[in-house]
Amino acid sequence: MTVTPHPDEARPGDGLVRAGGIVFILGAVATLATMAPLFLHTDPFPSYAWAVCMLMGVGFAISAAGVLRSAAAGRRAARASQAAQQD
Secondary structure: OOOOOOOOOOOOOHHHHHHHHHHHHHHHHHHHHHHHHHHHOOOOOOHHHHHHOOHHHHHHHHHHHHHHHHHHHHHHHHHHHHHHHHO
């Protein structure tokens, strides 16, 4: 028997997934802005602008940590439920 949380109830890792998504989108926008001068044949941005593009990877890592945290919480809940049924 599994316990299904309500859709409006926050679960472990949800905040990390949301934050990671926002950081990823910021990195994607920065990547588009940094790549645009290459296609528009204008002067490229300085190297620190390219470093901002790394936010895509950082956001992905943050989201992955949130997913792993959520999975761990689900495993703990399943073990607790199984232990309660055996008693």
